[in-house]
Amino acid sequence: MTAYNVEKIRKDFPILGIEVSPGVPLVYLDSTATAQKPAVVIDAMDEYYRTSNGNIHRGVHYLAERATSMYEASRAKVAAFIGADKPKEVIFTRNATESINLVAQTWGRAFLNKGDLVVLTEMEHHSNLVPWQMLAKEKDLRLEFITVTEDGELDQAVYDQWLDQGPKLVAFAHMSNVLGTINPAKAMIAKARRAGAITLVDGAQSVPHFPVSVKDLDVDFMAFSAHKMVGPTGVGALYGKEELLDKMPPYMGGGDMIRKVYLRSFTPNELPWKFEAGTFCIAEAIGFGAAVDYLNSIGMDAIANYEHQLVQSALIKMKTIPGLEIMGEKAAHRGGVVSFTLPGIHPHDVAQILDQNGIAIRAGHHCAMPLHDKFGISASSRASFYLYNTEEEINHLVVSLQKVVKMFS
Amino acid sequence: MDDLYREVIIEHYKNPGYRGSLDPNDISFEDENPLCGDHIKIDLRVGGDGKVSEAAFDGHGCAISQASADLLLESIIGKDVNEIKHLTKTDVMDLLGIELGPVRLKCALLPLKILKAGVYGLGEATDDLLEEGQA
Numbered sequence: 001m002t003a004y005n006v007e008k009i010r011k012d013f014p015i016l017g018i019e020v021s022p023g024v025p026l027v028y029l030d031s032t033a034t035a036q037k038p039a040v041v042i043d044a045m046d047e048y049y050r051t052s053n054g055n056i057h058r059g060v061h062y063l064a065e066r067a068t069s070m071y072e073a074s075r076a077k078v079a080a081f082i083g084a085d086k087p088k089e090v091i092f093t094r095n096a097t098e099s100i101n102l103v104a105q106t107w108g109r110a111f112l113n114k115g116d117l118v119v120l121t122e123m124e125h126h127s128n129l130v131p132w133q134m135l136a137k138e139k140d141l142r143l144e145f146i147t148v149t150e151d152g153e154l155d156q157a158v159y160d161q162w163l164d165q166g167p168k169l170v171a172f173a174h175m176s177n178v179l180g181t182i183n184p185a186k187a188m189i190a191k192a193r194r195a196g197a198i199t200l201v202d203g204a205q206s207v208p209h210f211p212v213s214v215k216d217l218d219v220d221f222m223a224f225s226a227h228k229m230v231g232p233t234g235v236g237a238l239y240g241k242e243e244l245l246d247k248m249p250p251y252m253g254g255g256d257m258i259r260k261v262y263l264r265s266f267t268p269n270e271l272p273w274k275f276e277a278g279t280f281c282i283a284e285a286i287g288f289g290a291a292v293d294y295l296n297s298i299g300m301d302a303i304a305n306y307e308h309q310l311v312q313s314a315l316i317k318m319k320t321i322p323g324l325e326i327m328g329e330k331a332a333h334r335g336g337v338v339s340f341t342l343p344g345i346h347p348h349d350v351a352q353i354l355d356q357n358g359i360a361i362r363a364g365h366h367c368a369m370p371l372h373d374k375f376g377i378s379a380s381s382r383a384s385f386y387l388y389n390t391e392e393e394i395n396h397l398v399v400s401l402q403k404v405v406k407m408f409s
Numbered sequence: 410m411d412d413l414y415r416e417v418i419i420e421h422y423k424n425p426g427y428r429g430s431l432d433p434n435d436i437s438f439e440d441e442n443p444l445c446g447d448h449i450k451i452d453l454r455v456g457g458d459g460k461v462s463e464a465a466f467d468g469h470g471c472a473i474s475q476a477s478a479d480l481l482l483e484s485i486i487g488k489d490v491n492e493i494k495h496l497t498k499t500d501v502m503d504l505l506g507i508e509l510g511p512v513r514l515k516c517a518l519l520p521l522k523i524l525k526a527g528v529y530g531l532g533e534a535t536d537d538l539l540e541e542g543q544a
């Protein structure tokens with residue numbers, strides 16, 4: 001294996017070379033919100049529009065055939081990337097959020113009934129809370145939550161208690177977008193299966209950052225977004241086991257998702273198209289495939305190792321700042337996300353002052369209001385790291401945070 | 410750097426002149442910006458001549474929202490309540506003396522929305538209140 005060459009990787013991402021104001025280079029520490037895109041992804045989409053644009057699955061002409069094979073090749077790449085057996089187990093959606101809503105509105109509506117227990121966690125992104133709240137209201141379901149410990153981990157004893165009550169579904173984030181905690185998904189899924197529950201993993205933060213195999217996890221559903229894994233916005237995926245997807249009613253109705261349509265009825269298409277109604281964002285789906293190729297070319301193990309080093313170094317350096325508190329610092333397994341607070345300084349002020357130093361971090365509740373409530377705060381600042389970040393950027397972050405503290409002292 | 414955090418803003422954030430609450434009061438209103446959890450309550454006392462005699466704000470939030478509240482209250486002491494109805498976004502921006510992007514603008518304008526909702530005796534603080542004299 002060759003050594004990890006971050007300088008070479010940075011050159012693949014055109015945006016990393018920009019200055020936010022004259023002489024102030026961009027330091028991008030917000031990849032958890034959305035990752036930057038390498039030229040190969042941008043070019044793949046550009047190239048598609050220049051040479052191959054046609055509507056998929058419906059034409060017999062040169063461009064339609066070409067677009068269809070590129071689109072389906074992209075699906076096969078995404079499926080292989082997450083270790084799925086069959087490409088048809090990967091449904092293209094707009095993003096992780098839509099993937100979760102799809103499961104709630106089709107599988108959930110069809111198979112969950114009044115009084116059924118759905119187990120979620122306190123560290124969920126709103127996208128893995130609200131769809132279930134909506135369904136719970138409609139179907140009178142019972143929602144319960146695995147609590148988060150002070151260290152930022154899921155309380156497995158609480159999980160066991162809910163499992164004893166026979167949940168129908170267990171849905172949780174593989175990695176928290178606030179705490180960075182990597183949950184023991186494989187063990188949690190095995191336990192859920194023994195208890196007879198279906199499982200859904202929100203892979204929005206795990207799939208981009210470390211090797212994830214749906215087969216190894218033995219998960220029933222997994223949701224993720226291309227834009228967080230160096231791919232374009234507007235496309236994501238739902239993985240589902242074939243036997244489950246087969247039993248589910250369609251999601252949206254329209255073209256492409258049908259086999260036959262009569263005036264008063266239709267028969268649905270087969271997998272995966274059954275869930276892909278209407279003309280899809282074809283260029284973005286192709287960009288998704290290019291993103292997967294790019295990540296594979298670096299290697300997910302290498303990316304995970306590198307990020308691990310970065311975040312360990314960031315944690316040590318950030319703790320030297322007086323008063324700085326890190327949310328969920330002690331979690332045994334954590335990814336490249338550090339959410340923190342500074343006493344008496346609002347996260348918006350922190351983010352704004354860092355922005356003037358060219359540093360992009362996130363401030364707010366990061367779509368996890370209940371988790372912030374749990375920690376007794378309304379907002380936090382979050383720095384997150386990805387394959388293209390450097391040790392120098394962390395140093396720059398730390399020096400700038402020291403300036404912030406000084407300004408307010 | 411730091412154009413946004415002019416001395417005056419940091420100063421009003423760290424040492425506000427009008428932090429506190431007034432009990433009893435003639436006008437009191439509170440609201441928050443759900444996006445960032447900024448929360449502000451404004452209390453006013455109005456004299457027999459219809460002019461603001463005392464003002465105070467309480468709550469928590471970023472330097473911009475808190476400094477904006479302090480500067481705003483400072484500017485309305487002695488003003489006729491009806492004049493407050495005509496305050497707009499521009500007045501707040503003049504007080505702060507900075508340019509703000511759309512996200513931070515919401516923080517800066519929260520105090521004005523709350524103040525006007527209180528003065529008009531409305532149930533909620535809406536964005537319409539940031540323009541000239543609406544009710």
Ligand SMILES: Cc1ncc(COP(=O)(O)O)c(C=O)c1O
Nearest residue numbers: 095096097125127173177204225
């Ligand atoms: C853990 C987690 N789940 C879900 C999402 C939602 O992703 P998207 O907005 O792409 O649907 C995010 C995005 O921030 C996330 O971090």
